[in-house]
Amino acid sequence: MVHLGQYFPGDSVIHRLDPRVKIVSTIVMSVLILWGEIPSLMLITLLILFAVGASGLPFRHLIISLRPVRFFLLIFLFLHLFFGEGVHIASVSWGPFSLTLEGLYRGLTVVWQFSLLIWGSSILTATTFPSGLVSGLEKLLRPLKKIGVPSHDLALMVSIALRFVPTFLEELERIKDAQKARCADFRSGGPVGRTRAAAGLLVPLVLSFVRRADDLIVAMEARGFRSGPRTNMNEMQMARADYAAITVMVLLTVFYILDSLTAFGWP
Amino acid sequence: MIEARGLIFKYEKSGDPVLKDISLEILEGTYVAIIGPNGCGKSSLLRHLDGLLLPDKGELLVDGMRTRDTGSLREIRRMVGMVFQNPDTQIVGTTVEEDVSFGPGNLGLPPLEIRERVDTALDLVGMKKYAKRPPHTLSSGEKQLVAIAGVLAMHPKYIALDEPTAYLDPSARMIVFRVLKKLHQEGIAIIHVTHHMEEIVDADEIFVMNGGKIIQRGKPAEVLTRIAWLKELGLGAPRVTELLCRLKGMGLDIIAESLTLDDACAQIFSLIEGKASEA
Numbered sequence: 112m113v114h115l116g117q118y119f120p121g122d123s124v125i126h127r128l129d130p131r132v133k134i135v136s137t138i139v140m141s142v143l144i145l146w147g148e149i150p151s152l153m154l155i156t157l158l159i160l161f162a163v164g165a166s167g168l169p170f171r172h173l174i175i176s177l178r179p180v181r182f183f184l185l186i187f188l189f190l191h192l193f194f195g196e197g198v199h200i201a202s203v204s205w206g207p208f209s210l211t212l213e214g215l216y217r218g219l220t221v222v223w224q225f226s227l228l229i230w231g232s233s234i235l236t237a238t239t240f241p242s243g244l245v246s247g248l249e250k251l252l253r254p255l256k257k258i259g260v261p262s263h264d265l266a267l268m269v270s271i272a273l274r275f276v277p278t279f280l281e282e283l284e285r286i287k288d289a290q291k292a293r294c295a296d297f298r299s300g301g302p303v304g305r306t307r308a309a310a311g312l313l314v315p316l317v318l319s320f321v322r323r324a325d326d327l328i329v330a331m332e333a334r335g336f337r338s339g340p341r342t343n344m345n346e347m348q349m350a351r352a353d354y355a356a357i358t359v360m361v362l363l364t365v366f367y368i369l370d371s372l373t374a375f376g377w378p
Numbered sequence: 379m380i381e382a383r384g385l386i387f388k389y390e391k392s393g394d395p396v397l398k399d400i401s402l403e404i405l406e407g408t409y410v411a412i413i414g415p416n417g418c419g420k421s422s423l424l425r426h427l428d429g430l431l432l433p434d435k436g437e438l439l440v441d442g443m444r445t446r447d448t449g450s451l452r453e454i455r456r457m458v459g460m461v462f463q464n465p466d467t468q469i470v471g472t473t474v475e476e477d478v479s480f481g482p483g484n485l486g487l488p489p490l491e492i493r494e495r496v497d498t499a500l501d502l503v504g505m506k507k508y509a510k511r512p513p514h515t516l517s518s519g520e521k522q523l524v525a526i527a528g529v530l531a532m533h534p535k536y537i538a539l540d541e542p543t544a545y546l547d548p549s550a551r552m553i554v555f556r557v558l559k560k561l562h563q564e565g566i567a568i569i570h571v572t573h574h575m576e577e578i579v580d581a582d583e584i585f586v587m588n589g590g591k592i593i594q595r596g597k598p599a600e601v602l603t604r605i606a607w608l609k610e611l612g613l614g615a616p617r618v619t620e621l622l623c624r625l626k627g628m629g630l631d632i633i634a635e636s637l638t639l640d641d642a643c644a645q646i647f648s649l650i651e652g653k654a655s656e657a
């Protein structure tokens with residue numbers, strides 16, 4: 112089962128890019144996607160297609176990653192189509208709702224922008240190992256340490272949270288099975304009954320995690336942990352590909368600025 | 379040498395002490411086992427060895443450093459590695475190698491040195507091929523090996539293990555046990571708390587605890603052959619030893635000190651051969 116944000120192991124150029132570069136690029140791209148007009152969007156689309164090709168991800172990944180948000184996309188489209196302002200196309204109308212040309216244009220653009228946002232971030236998570244993401248974030252947040260943001264501890268916290276997600280799910284299944292064995296019913300009983308059954312899972316789950324947290328802290332202390340700076344096995348180092356990626360992002364931004372200055376408009 | 383002098387410890391001020399006047403010494407490079415019924419204080423004692431718990435009275439010294447001195451705590455924790463019972467709650471990293479690098483990272487070692495220590499440690503426990511795997515894809519036994527590697531990467535002089543095989547199936551238990559023996563041969567002192575008597579027949583010394591006290595210490599051959607006494611404590615002896623003791627009780631000519639299967643077999647076979655040649 113493929114899901115949003117899943118990591119795909121690989122050794123491509125995109126995989127090997129410095130996580131910091133990837134994170135910043137994704138942010139820059141996201142901003143440009145939200146602000147950009149058609150020419151910028153087209154350029155970004157090309158860039159994303161190139162990144163998918165270079166990373167060795169199957170192109171199918173683009174469609175799969177949109178699947179969880181398909182209803183949002185449809186709703187966006189629908190809202191813009193029928194509630195946008197502009198010239199109504201009289202032949203396509205139901206009561207007070209009627210299609211407008213501007214609505215069609217805005218709707219499609221919003222769907223396009225939204226898809227690009229999802230693709231951008233899903234390439235980031237698909238090609239970067241979670242711990243790489245975390246340590247990349249930590250390095251990026253490091254300057255904030257001066258104003259008292261404990262970036263080291265934050266990064267460790269996020270990384271431990273990531274590490275325990277699968278354990279959490281396993282535990283949930285175990286508790287569920289234990290309750291099923293004692294005739295708990297999670298499927299029928301209507302919304303109220305099902306909510307009550309789910310609430311019954313919550314207490315043992317939370318208890319088990321408090322206990323785990325306790326054990327984990329002891330284990331971490333035993334391994335010499337104390338809050339504050341630690342050293343990392345994989346120090347990040349920028350390579351040629353990273354500088355290339357940065358250059359591409361700078362060019363993209365320049366293009367966007369020129370585009371909006373000259374108001375090289377679309378229709 | 380790890381040295382405990384008159385340790386007294388309670389979890390709550392008003393409650394009964396969990397450790398009542400414990401003194402012991404653990405020499406470098408030895409294999410020491412601690413056994414005792416549940417609640418006898420063995421885990422609490424173990425947690426004193428690297429200063430996770432501090433005694434209310436008495437003193438614990440690791441190579442002359444007191445666990446009470448906060449200044450030496452980090453060095454003590456580097457020298458005394460701890461492996462816990464539950465494999466799931468001692469792994470911190472999102473991958474195996476990242477977890478092993480946690481300890482050395484805490485020591486503030488340079489990246490290249492950490493990399494080298496991680497590789498060596500994983501190699502030593504036979505987990506190198508899993509270096510990039512996320513921990514939840516490993517079996518309990520493999521997780522325990524990762525935990526041991528995590529301790530090894532800190533280059534400890536002593537490794538204390540709190541029932542490390544309790545969650546494991548027999549074959550995983552054998553593997554972990556073999557790794558422990560190997561580490562012992564490498565010169566690391568092992569302090570092994572366990573309920574599995576078969577694992578400690580080779581120990582240099584066994585401490586038996588009950589009610590917060592060390593009630594007996596000695597060589598395995600002395601301790602593990604006191605079968606009725608062990609049973610009274612709720613511990614049980616190795617089955618092989620129990621068998622030999624029963625045979626001896628039946629009047630057969632047997633030295634009931636053997637703790638291993640091979641040794642017991644040899645004795646029983648020679649006895650059978652002896653009978654056969656008489657007849």
